[in-house]
Amino acid sequence: MRADNGNYDAIIIGGGPAGVSCAVWLARLGLAPLLIEASESIGGLCRRNPYTDDWNATLPGVSGSQVADNLALSLEQAAVPTRLSGRVDSVQRQSGEFTVMGPAFADTPRAPYLVLATGVRARGLGDPAAFGATAQGLLVGPGAHVVAQDFRGQRVAVLGGGDNALENALYALGRGAASVQVYARSLRAQQQFVRQVAPGRITQGSYTVDVRALTVNDQAYDVIMVFYGWEPCMEFAAPLGLQRSQQGFIATDMYTAQTSCAGVYAIGEVAQRQHPCVVTALADGVTAAKAIQARVEAVA
Ligand SMILES: Cc1cc2nc3c(=O)[nH]c(=O)nc-3n(C[C@H](O)[C@H](O)[C@H](O)COP(=O)(O)OP(=O)(O)OC[C@H]3O[C@@H](n4cnc5c(N)ncnc54)[C@H](O)[C@@H]3O)c2cc1C
Numbered sequence: 001m002r003a004d005n006g007n008y009d010a011i012i013i014g015g016g017p018a019g020v021s022c023a024v025w026l027a028r029l030g031l032a033p034l035l036i037e038a039s040e041s042i043g044g045l046c047r048r049n050p051y052t053d054d055w056n057a058t059l060p061g062v063s064g065s066q067v068a069d070n071l072a073l074s075l076e077q078a079a080v081p082t083r084l085s086g087r088v089d090s091v092q093r094q095s096g097e098f099t100v101m102g103p104a105f106a107d108t109p110r111a112p113y114l115v116l117a118t119g120v121r122a123r124g125l126g127d128p129a130a131f132g133a134t135a136q137g138l139l140v141g142p143g144a145h146v147v148a149q150d151f152r153g154q155r156v157a158v159l160g161g162g163d164n165a166l167e168n169a170l171y172a173l174g175r176g177a178a179s180v181q182v183y184a185r186s187l188r189a190q191q192q193f194v195r196q197v198a199p200g201r202i203t204q205g206s207y208t209v210d211v212r213a214l215t216v217n218d219q220a221y222d223v224i225m226v227f228y229g230w231e232p233c234m235e236f237a238a239p240l241g242l243q244r245s246q247q248g249f250i251a252t253d254m255y256t257a258q259t260s261c262a263g264v265y266a267i268g269e270v271a272q273r274q275h276p277c278v279v280t281a282l283a284d285g286v287t288a289a290k291a292i293q294a295r296v297e298a299v300a
Contacts, residue, residue, distance in 0.1 A: 008034040008081075010113040010292055011100055013088050013236075016044020017278045018268025019117030020071040021285025027078040029293045034109055035080055036100065038087035042075060043068025044119050045269075046278060048143035051167065054192075055277050067278060088236050098263065113292045116237060116250065116259070116266040117285070120230035120276075125211060137214050139225045142168055149223065152176035157216045159183050159209065160227030166193035168225055169201070177223075183207045183216055232270045240264060247272065256291035257284060265291065 010026055012019045015037030026033040041047055049064025059067065075082055089102045091114060098114040122141020139145055142164050151172045158169040161184025169180050170193065182202045187194065194202075207217050214221050232249050234242070243251040243260035250259055250266035252273055257265045267273070267284035274280040 008032045008109060008111040009296060010034075010115055011036065011098060011109055011111045012115040012117055013091075013100065014044065014117030014119060014233075014268070014270070015039075015042040015071075015075075015082070015084070016117060016119050016268060016281060017046060017067075017071060018119075018270075018281035018285045019044070019115065020075050021282040022115050022117060022265075022267060022289045023080045023082075023285075024074050024078040025286050025289035026292065027080050029289060031293065031296060033080055034111065035075065035082045036086045036088055036102075036109075037082065037084050038118075040085050041068070042072035042082070042084070046071065050147050051171075053278065056279055090236055090239060092239055093261070093263075096263075112263060113295070114264045115288050115292075116234065116264065116270055117268050117281075118233040118236075118270045120232055120269045120272075122226075123228040123231050125209070125226055125228070137221070137223050138211055139223065141227065146171065146225065150175075151223070153178050154222040155220070156180045156223045156225065157183060157219070157221040158225045158227065159207075159216070160229075161185060161187040161189060161204075162227060162229065163189045163193060165189065165225075165227035166197055168227065170196055172223075172225070173197075181216070181219070181221075230269065230276075232272075234270060237264075242266070245272070255287070257288040258291060263295075 009031040010033045012023050012035045023033045023035040046064045047068040052061055052063050053059050053067055086104045087102050088100045092099050097110045097112055099108045099110045124140045154177050156172045156177045158165050166189040169182050172180050184204050209216050240261045245251045249272040250270055252259055252266050252271045257267050259266050265288040267288045268281040269276045
């Protein structure tokens with residue numbers, strides 16, 4: 001099918017590694033994908049990763065933002081129509097086709113297949129209004145706001161026991177923090193990070209936080225960084241009534257990435273089908289593209 005008059009074979013929402021991989025494969029398979037990305041650039045969470053991507057055996061020494069640049073280049077080389085700054089607010093199913101809506105769309109793109117690749121956002125400390133998540137000294141999740149923080153001479157508390165918590169604790173130490181203390185109810189981070197943080201800098205077990213006073217266990221800090229994991233970005237898909245996994249991500253068929261709604265696929269971190277990283281997100285994109293190709297050929 002040619003992609004004119006707003007008709008495509010598949011609309012992919014989300015321009016991180018999962019969405020880009022799916023779009024590039026669909027284009028290479030001869031189908032007409034449209035990729036829609038909320039932000040002004042391609043790359044998803046990779047764009048916010050200033051560190052080297054040591055998890056990818058094919059990219060030694062390459063940074064997350066370079067991975068994001070490569071994703072954008074791949075999309076361009078596959079000539080995939082792409083809409084940036086195009087946050088999708090809602091999706092609808094009508095007469096066997098899916099349409100997407102958002103404030104940036106003058107038209108209504110439509111396609112028989114829809115791929116959700118919208119990733120995750122950092123979980124905060126509950127209701128942001130109640131906890132003042134934007135308060136001075138409180139940084140939730142990794143990314144540009146951590147890079148922008150001046151850690152020199154600061155007393156830093158890091159809440160969480162996963163990779164992000166430990167990696168960012170090391171980042172603050174490397175940026176001149178006077179002290180860094182990690183509070184972890186359980187320690188799940190990769191040993192490569194745990195080994196680098198001195199044992200005395202990690203407090204394991206339960207703890208109490210006062211984000212207004214910036215204290216943890218009554219100890220005062222200048223900066224508290226929160227790494228409590230992630231939740232799926234899927235509010236816009238509410239009209240589809242998709243089933244969720246036990247962990248709250250979009251439930252999918254293992255072999256095709258199809259959701260509980262026929263014709264809708266969910267890939268990458270929004271579905272958390274495998275350990276979340278760039279490689280598994282790319283693989284998920286291929287899985288959905290091949291499943292869509294099989295469906296298109298079966299219908300033709
Ligand atoms: C600091 C940091 C370091 C990391 N380091 C590594 C590493 O070294 N190696 C590694 O393999 N992985 C790493 N990761 C993880 C990796 O970046 C993610 O697993 C991967 O980016 C997930 O890809 P995704 O496509 O599922 O989602 P994302 O990358 O999150 O992309 C989702 C995209 O969807 C868009 N979107 C969301 N909602 C909407 C909407 N309503 N409308 C339109 N678009 C929308 C978002 O803007 C985003 O661009 C790191 C992550 C972080 C944060």
